[in-house]
Amino acid sequence: MASVAPELVLFAELVGAAHVRAADASDAVGGVVPSLVVSPADEDEVASVLSAATARGLAVVARGGGTKIDWGSPPERCDVVLSTSRIEGIVDHEPADLVCVVRAGTTLSHLQKTLASAPGFRQRLMLDPPQGDAATIGGMLATAASGPLRTRFGTPRDLVIGASFVLSDGTVGRSGGKVVKNVAGFDVAKLLIGSLGTLAIVTEVAFRLHPLPAASSTVAFESRSVLELCEFAARVGRLQVTPSVVDLHWPEGVVVVRFDSSEQGAAVQAERVTRDIGGRNLTPDDGAALTASRAGSPWTGAGAVAAVATLPARAGEFLSSMSATCDAVAWRPLLGTGEMRFAPEALETVRTAVRTAGGRLAIRRGDVFVSGDADDDVAVDLMRSVKRQLDPARTLSPGRQVGGI
Amino acid sequence: MLDRAFLETLRAIVGDDGMITATPALQTYACDGLTGRRVSPAAVVLPLTTAEVAEIVRACAEAQVPFVARGAGTGLSGGALPVADGVVIGLSRMRAILDIDLDNHQVTVQPGVTNLEVSKAVRPLGYFYAPDPSSQQVCTIGGNVAENSGGAHCLKYGFTTHHVLGATFVTADGRIARLGGAVRDAAGYDLLGMVIGSEGTLGIVTEVVLRIVRVPESTETVLAAFATMGDAGEAVSRIIAAGITPAAIEMMDRLAIQACEEIVHAGYPDCGAALIVELDGPAVESAAFLRDVLDICAASGATETRVAASEAERALIWKARKAAFASMGRISPNYYVQDGVIPRTRLRDVLEQIGALSATYGLRVANVFHAGDGNLHPLVLYDNSEPGAGERALQLAGLILDACITAGGSITGEHGVGSDKACYMPKMFSPGSISVMGRVRDAFDARDLCNPGKALPTPRLCGEVPGMYRPHAIEMSGLAERL
Numbered sequence: 064m065a066s067v068a069p070e071l072v073l074f075a076e077l078v079g080a081a082h083v084r085a086a087d088a089s090d091a092v093g094g095v096v097p098s099l100v101v102s103p104a105d106e107d108e109v110a111s112v113l114s115a116a117t118a119r120g121l122a123v124v125a126r127g128g129g130t131k132i133d134w135g136s137p138p139e140r141c142d143v144v145l146s147t148s149r150i151e152g153i154v155d156h157e158p159a160d161l162v163c164v165v166r167a168g169t170t171l172s173h174l175q176k177t178l179a180s181a182p183g184f185r186q187r188l189m190l191d192p193p194q195g196d197a198a199t200i201g202g203m204l205a206t207a208a209s210g211p212l213r214t215r216f217g218t219p220r221d222l223v224i225g226a227s228f229v230l231s232d233g234t235v236g237r238s239g240g241k242v243v244k245n246v247a248g249f250d251v252a253k254l255l256i257g258s259l260g261t262l263a264i265v266t267e268v269a270f271r272l273h274p275l276p277a278a279s280s281t282v283a284f285e286s287r288s289v290l291e292l293c294e295f296a297a298r299v300g301r302l303q304v305t306p307s308v309v310d311l312h313w314p315e316g317v318v319v320v321r322f323d324s325s326e327q328g329a330a331v332q333a334e335r336v337t338r339d340i341g342g343r344n345l346t347p348d349d350g351a352a353l354t355a356s357r358a359g360s361p362w363t364g365a366g367a368v369a370a371v372a373t374l375p376a377r378a379g380e381f382l383s384s385m386s387a388t389c390d391a392v393a394w395r396p397l398l399g400t401g402e403m404r405f406a407p408e409a410l411e412t413v414r415t416a417v418r419t420a421g422g423r424l425a426i427r428r429g430d431v432f433v434s435g436d437a438d439d440d441v442a443v444d445l446m447r448s449v450k451r452q453l454d455p456a457r458t459l460s461p462g463r464q465v466g467g468i
Numbered sequence: 469m470l471d472r473a474f475l476e477t478l479r480a481i482v483g484d485d486g487m488i489t490a491t492p493a494l495q496t497y498a499c500d501g502l503t504g505r506r507v508s509p510a511a512v513v514l515p516l517t518t519a520e521v522a523e524i525v526r527a528c529a530e531a532q533v534p535f536v537a538r539g540a541g542t543g544l545s546g547g548a549l550p551v552a553d554g555v556v557i558g559l560s561r562m563r564a565i566l567d568i569d570l571d572n573h574q575v576t577v578q579p580g581v582t583n584l585e586v587s588k589a590v591r592p593l594g595y596f597y598a599p600d601p602s603s604q605q606v607c608t609i610g611g612n613v614a615e616n617s618g619g620a621h622c623l624k625y626g627f628t629t630h631h632v633l634g635a636t637f638v639t640a641d642g643r644i645a646r647l648g649g650a651v652r653d654a655a656g657y658d659l660l661g662m663v664i665g666s667e668g669t670l671g672i673v674t675e676v677v678l679r680i681v682r683v684p685e686s687t688e689t690v691l692a693a694f695a696t697m698g699d700a701g702e703a704v705s706r707i708i709a710a711g712i713t714p715a716a717i718e719m720m721d722r723l724a725i726q727a728c729e730e731i732v733h734a735g736y737p738d739c740g741a742a743l744i745v746e747l748d749g750p751a752v753e754s755a756a757f758l759r760d761v762l763d764i765c766a767a768s769g770a771t772e773t774r775v776a777a778s779e780a781e782r783a784l785i786w787k788a789r790k791a792a793f794a795s796m797g798r799i800s801p802n803y804y805v806q807d808g809v810i811p812r813t814r815l816r817d818v819l820e821q822i823g824a825l826s827a828t829y830g831l832r833v834a835n836v837f838h839a840g841d842g843n844l845h846p847l848v849l850y851d852n853s854e855p856g857a858g859e860r861a862l863q864l865a866g867l868i869l870d871a872c873i874t875a876g877g878s879i880t881g882e883h884g885v886g887s888d889k890a891c892y893m894p895k896m897f898s899p900g901s902i903s904v905m906g907r908v909r910d911a912f913d914a915r916d917l918c919n920p921g922k923a924l925p926t927p928r929l930c931g932e933v934p935g936m937y938r939p940h941a942i943e944m945s946g947l948a949e950r951l
């Protein structure tokens with residue numbers, strides 16, 4: 064951007080002078096420093112900010128809590144950071160319907176607290192992405208971020224039942240609704256979840272909620288052999304039990320299996336695991352302590368972090384080959400997905416191993432960020448076509464998606 | 469009429485036995501389960517492979533001929549309604565189960581495989597495919613993907629979109645793409661998620677990777693009788709509020725029970741409303757929840773509760789429920805199946821409105837539905853030989869949708885928009901929202917050849933329909949547009 068002043072005045076007119084400021088190095092996105100940070104108050108202001116930016120050829124990157132702002136390839140250009148911090152609050156919570164509607168800039172922790180305190184009900188949104196406390200709903204959607212609960216409840220795509228959004232030309236749209244079952248209209252939210260902010264700015268989201276369990280039981284299985292850990296997890300997957308969490312942690316050498324259910328239901332399932340295949344039943348305190356101690360893994364500690372996926376059945380071999388290379392691994396064996404931390408120099412080794420295992424890799428933290436490799440040219444072509452239709456001027460986070468989209 | 473050279477191109481791809489152009493045979497393909505709308509296509513082709521589908525689509529794209537994919541034709545929204553002078557691509561001959569991979573809990577199938585065949589194939593191994601539409605003996609996985617089909621057990625297990633890992637997809641210009649896949653977290657946009665539920669308007673699915681689920685250790689099924697639908701609805705709300713997630717909660721009213729009893733003789737009690745609640749999981753857990761559910765039913769005024777004591781008893785309870793649509797023929801010459809959704813807490817209120825509408829129109833309405841997720845299926849009964857009855861039934865069915873929208877629900881929970889409800893879309897979505905959906909469609913099929921006129925309203929389509937289909941000005945202005 065040539066000069067900041069005229070644009071600052073322009074956006075100040077749209078959102079108020081108090082909500083526009085010159086950007087500094089701390090606002091950088093994937094190393095690209097923007098000129099301005101603009102904080103619109105609502106959907107209408109988002110629409111006017113985006114229309115104005117598009118008319119002037121400015122690139123806009125949306126930012127929520129900033130916890131995953133570097134996920135995705137670095138943007139080609141970034142003139143304006145659009146902060147969603149003011150688009151905040153819970154619009155609707157119908158505890159008896161197990162649904163809520165929340166604005167995109169609301170933090171996940173605020174949402175969870177509000178949901179948990181509804182009188183007469185105990186429920187929550189079953190998503191627990193990394194750095195979840197400061198994460199906003201919008202950022203969690205854009206990155207499709209999930210955590211240990213994914214094994215049972217899936218990712219944002221599985222729990223979002225509706226979304227409102229604004230396109231770069233200022234068009235305001237919505238898909239879905241606020242009922243759990245609904246097939247009316249195209250589910251446009253599916254495209255936005257994991258889009259890394261390249262298609263639209265999400266302003267409001269409706270979620271399906273789940274009751275909080277009455278009780279939890281945790282089983283831990285320890286081994287110094289990754290193969291043994293994977294085999295244990297696979298056997299859990301073949302039992303007639305429904306764990307919420309099955310996570311493998313390396314180098315700790317432990318598989319954590321957690322059951323959330325009725326008091327009896329949780330205990331019985333945990334016993335089934337220890338009786339039939341092994342591991343030990345933890346006391347509730349020990350279970351909670353183990354979960355807490357592993358919660359930040361593999362993000363705590365220096366180094367690059369990659370998200371990796373393989374076929375579940377190939378993970379044992381793959382993770383074994385990585386056990387010396389990686390400093391920390393948090394893996395969901397039943398899904399074949401996980402995150403691993405390693406020294407930046409090891410990137411090529413990791414990349415080669417992932418490729419050999421027929422897996423996928425996205426780099427979430429490090430010297431370079433990569434949103435992943437596209438494995439099908441026709442699919443990427445369709446993605447480009449979607450981008451052309453929804454953001455033809457390439458205003459939104461240009462270059463952050465696969466194939467430079 | 470399609471020109472002869474084009475038809476010969478198709479014939480060269482699928483051979484004589486894969487091609488239908490004779491008028492009587494074409495009639496078979498003129499409608500889906502929404503039998504009131506019929507259009508004969510110019511030709512039907514029955515490919516055997518992904519490559520053949522791609523070649524057919526390329527030929528259509530080149531000649532600018534519209535094409536419509538078709539599975540078993542059980543859709544209830546006219547999704548597979550042909551285009552006159554267009555081609556129907558029937559996937560019914562692509563019905564191989566290509567791979568069963570227990571290590572990775574997945575199955576790969578061709579799109580013409582029926583829903584039930586998948587579960588049958590993996591059941592002996594201790595697994596099942598969770599989405600279970602009532603039409604599961606006949607409907608195809610391709611159709612399920614296109615409609616994002618649900619079923620009674622989706623309350624706990626989720627819909628088709630939660631169970632599809634990947635697909636081979638023929639684009640609207642005849643290229644072959646792989647979307648998603650057995651390895652999770654494909655990079656880029658979730659095109660697979662976009663295609664699921666898009667009603668065959670974005671391209672054709674020719675291979676699908678499905679997630680299969682371990683059969684639960686135990687299942688408990690309760691049949692509870694109530695004096696009124698309101699009482700039964702109260703029981704549903706209390707079960708959900710108690711933090712129980714049953715595998716299924718289904719409800720039927722007196723008329724639906726009577727009709728089902730005529731053909732299935734399941735011995736349902738004579739009552740104002742019957743509730744089927746199914747609980748599954750580890751034996752102690754489902755037994756514990758069963759006790760809770762029985763208590764809740766009693767507290768909500770149940771006049772009788774029965775717990776299925778054997779697999780046969782359970783099967784009989786479900787047989788009656790799943791026969792609900794088919795049984796309407798016993799009590800009425802004609803019926804229209806509506807499909808709407810409401811927040812489950814509004815059940816009592818909306819059912820009362822339906823009752824009042826039924827009285828006003830002098831038409832009986834039978835109710836059978838997925839109560840756990842608020843998905844209503846009012847069956848509007850009428851006699852076509854009565855002048856104007858069909859039209860009145862459609863009007864009544866339309867007003868039920870209005871009630872669903874006003875209650876904060878949706879115009880369809882599982883049967884899709886198709887050609888039936890395209891013109892209702894503006895009641896639920898603003899012009900801006902619909903324009904974005906249209907742009908997504910354009911991204912996949914700029915020439916509008918792939919199942920045109922379905923799912924989204926078009927001026928041509930919605931200008932033609934009678935007044936009752938038109939959105940009221942108040943809804944167009946956005947008053948009904950609240951998330």
Ligand SMILES: Cc1cc2nc3c(=O)[nH]c(=O)nc-3n(C[C@H](O)[C@H](O)[C@H](O)COP(=O)(O)OP(=O)(O)OC[C@H]3O[C@@H](n4cnc5c(N)ncnc54)[C@H](O)[C@@H]3O)c2cc1C
Pocket residue numbers: 500501536537538539540541542543544546547548559579600601602603606607608609610611612613614615616617618619620667668669671672673674793794882883919922
């Ligand atoms: C008695 C009865 C009960 C029913 N119960 C339920 C129920 O409980 N839950 C529920 O969800 N539905 C139900 N349905 C509706 C219907 O069975 C489902 O929508 C089903 O998924 C349709 O499958 P089909 O193979 O018959 O598809 P069709 O009717 O042939 O086609 C449906 C749509 O899918 C498209 N399509 C078909 N194959 C493909 C493909 N390979 N690629 C791309 N697009 C394709 C078609 O173009 C069309 O738009 C019921 C229907 C009946 C008649």
